[in-house]
Amino acid sequence: MRQPIEIIKPNSFEADNHWYPKALNATIHPMVNFFMNLDVERMVNRYCHLNPSVKREKLKEILNYKTKYYHWCGADLINVTTKNGTRKMVVIENNSCPSGQKSMPLQFDNQEEGGYKSLIENAFVPFMKCKRGVPKVEGKLAVFYDKNPMEASGYAHAIANRFNEEVFYIPFYNDERHDKIRYVNDQFYVFHKKAWHPIRGVFRYLTKKPWNRLPIRSKTRIFNPIIACLSGGRNKTTAAKAYDMYNADLNKTGLKINTPETIWDVNKEEIPLWVKRFGGQAVIKVPYMNAGQGVFPILSEEQLETFMAKEFTYDRFIVQSLIGNFNWGTSKEANKLFHVGTIPNARGNAYVTDIRFMTSTTANGIRPIAIYARRAKKPLKNEIPSEKESWEVLGTNLSIKLGENQWTSDTSRLLLPDRRDFNKLGLGLDDLIEAYIQTTLSMIAIDKMCSNLISPKGVLKKRLFKSLNDDSKLINEIFE
Incomplete structure (x- = not known):
């Protein structure tokens, strides 16, 4: 049974939910x-x-x-x-999209969010800032996950705290056609409370064949982008x-x-x-x-x-x-x-x-x-x-x-x-x-x-990728 979409609100981080008990x-x-x-x-x-x-x-x-x-x-x-x-x-x-935060003791006892906050502050926030030549889209923030909810939810809370806004926390499994998620005109939308909400940024914790669910080119900013998986992060x-x-x-x-x-x-x-x-x-x-x-x-x-x-x-x-x-x-x-x-x-x-x-x-x-x-x-x-x-x-x-x-x-x-x-x-x-x-x-x-x-236009160089990955079944998964 699919877990429902959750709304993560600011100031709701609870350390007990995001670390192993022994850590x-x-x-x-x-x-x-x-x-x-x-x-x-x-x-x-x-x-x-x-x-x-x-x-x-x-x-x-x-x-x-x-x-x-x-x-x-x-x-x-x-x-x-x-x-x-x-x-x-x-x-x-x-x-x-590695695990690690739930196993890492705090460096400083007064920094309750630990490495969750560090990653969001030092990497995700700069990533979300509009870069020259990249069109900015409006919308909400979301976390997509298919594994490791202990850490994925920790990042969702850290994002909500840092941006001071509600964050969609959404399970999205391999080969799943999620009826609450749409991808239209190169942007993701999430259905909640009888309305479709545009998404400007996704922190993704998708570990199994993420190219089945996420595009290589997207107006919605995806952290890490799928090209990182195809180039060696999951290949x-x-x-x-x-x-x-x-x-x-x-x-x-x-x-x-x-x-x-x-x-x-x-x-x-x-x-x-x-x-x-x-x-x-x-x-x-x-x-x-x-x-x-x-x-x-x-x-x-x-x-x-x-x-x-x-x-x-x-x-x-x-x-x-x-x-x-x-x-x-x-x-x-x-x-x-x-x-x-x-x-x-x-x-x-x-x-x-x-x-x-x-x-x-x-x-x-x-x-x-x-x-x-x-x-x-x-x-x-x-x-x-x-x-x-x-x-x-x-x-x-x-x-x-x-x-x-x-x-x-x-x-x-x-x-x-x-x-x-x-x-x-x-x-x-x-x-x-x-x-x-x-x-x-x-x-x-x-x-x-x-x-x-990646070409200057932000699309995958298919011929080069195929020459580096001579596996027809993988190619069919990515380009089907």
């Missing part, structure tokens, strides 16, 4: 708090001191970059090491190509987006060949899915056979080198990546973790908003896990799908950046700085891809 009264870790308030100049000085080959002015330029399309980013990173003990942060994927194929292109631009600067080795545009029939090329262990991904869906770690021939027997919606896949345990295989070349994992617990068990790093563009460049981590369900052992256990050992996503458009979260595996949990990650200040830089680089790469794919 609500948590105290932020001093090191995380220090990092969140560290100015760019000091971070640049520190990073260049540890990485002398990095061009200082280029790094400053990057951290002060103002995105044109990709205004709000959440990168998932893994802390890895190599055979020779070289540690680094590796970008696994990007998310163009792993385009993201991989965006990273590769930006890394080419960064050549000779000492900077690089770190990723696992990635093969894109792979037909299903080709997958066994690429898995063999990676030594029999790899990760196969459906490029356009999220929340831990469509990710298949392959650790054995049996797992590969199980995967090949499945039917899929899309025609193309991504195959990546597996980040695993050093003792799992015979392929131990120096550039192969291995999980650092958590600090071992009292039983000697360490767990695979990933770090969600959320940033947004501001008047002063790209800045961090929230950080949290997630761990796998079962510990990382020296023995190769069975087919049944492989996801429980390597998978970190907290989302649990209950049914179509129904989700819950396994918060027992959530690691907060607080005084208790953060120490388990074994991260230092330099690791946080590197995670921030890697997130920023990946965000800029996708923003540049957006610019490449």
Whole structure:
């Protein structure tokens, strides 16, 4: 049953509704708090001191970059090491409407709205201001969501407070033809109290195929715009190509987006060949899915056979080198990546973790908003896990799908950046700085891809997009 449209009024924000209970009264870790308030100049000085080959002015330029399309980013990173003990942060994927606020303890106790207010104030408000050459439309503000109502509603309240007006808070699910939403003459309208209301701006938290419901070009301003999804924020194929292109631009600067080795545009029939090329262990991904869906770690021939027997919606896949345990295989070349994992617990068990790093563009460049981590369900052992256990050992996503458009979260595996949990990650200040830089680089790469794919008139360059995304089923979804 569809949930009704809600009207969010100003001054109705209740913190209990927008944070996980374990995060609500948590105290932020001093090191995380220090990092969140560290100015760019000091971070640049520190990073260049540890990485002398990095061009200082280029790094400053990057951290002060103002995105044109990709205004709000959440990168998932893994802390890895190599055979020779070289540690680094590796970008696994990007998310163009990321979670994070409900897991981030307050930096200042008197700032009740926390990161919700920061994102709206520093990114959404400037986004909504009329830009030169862009026609302004009148109307109300709305939040569209299909997942994570805890955070989506938090943003709705923060918007209502900042603009001092009522905000429409509307569920809008994949493949749904919503009878209360219309798109006429390039503008959205919402039906409420027997009237259609024009919408001037949408804060969207649509995670599953948002291109099914939202247009690429719109007079209603959409934050983040759909081009950010298509260019890498919800498209792993385009993201991989965006990273590769930006890394080419960064050549000779000492900077690089770190990723696992990635093969894109792979037909299903080709997958066994690429898995063999990676030594029999790899990760196969459906490029356009999220929340831990469509990710298949392959650790054995049996797992590969199980995967090949499945039917899929899309025609193309991504195959990546597996980040695993050093003792799992015979392929131990120096550039192969291995999980650092958590600090071992009292039983000697360490767990695979990933770090969600959320940033947004501001008047002063790209800045961090929230950080949290997630761990796998079962510990990382020296023995190769069975087919049944492989996801429980390597998978970190907290989302649990209950049914179509129904989700819950396994918060027992959530690691907060607080005084208790953060120490388990074994991260230092330099690791946080590197995670921030890697997130920023990946965000800029996708923003540049957006610019490449949008014409001066604001429409998608269809021929170029199709050449970068050779998947007829995706193309049909977008252009049907």
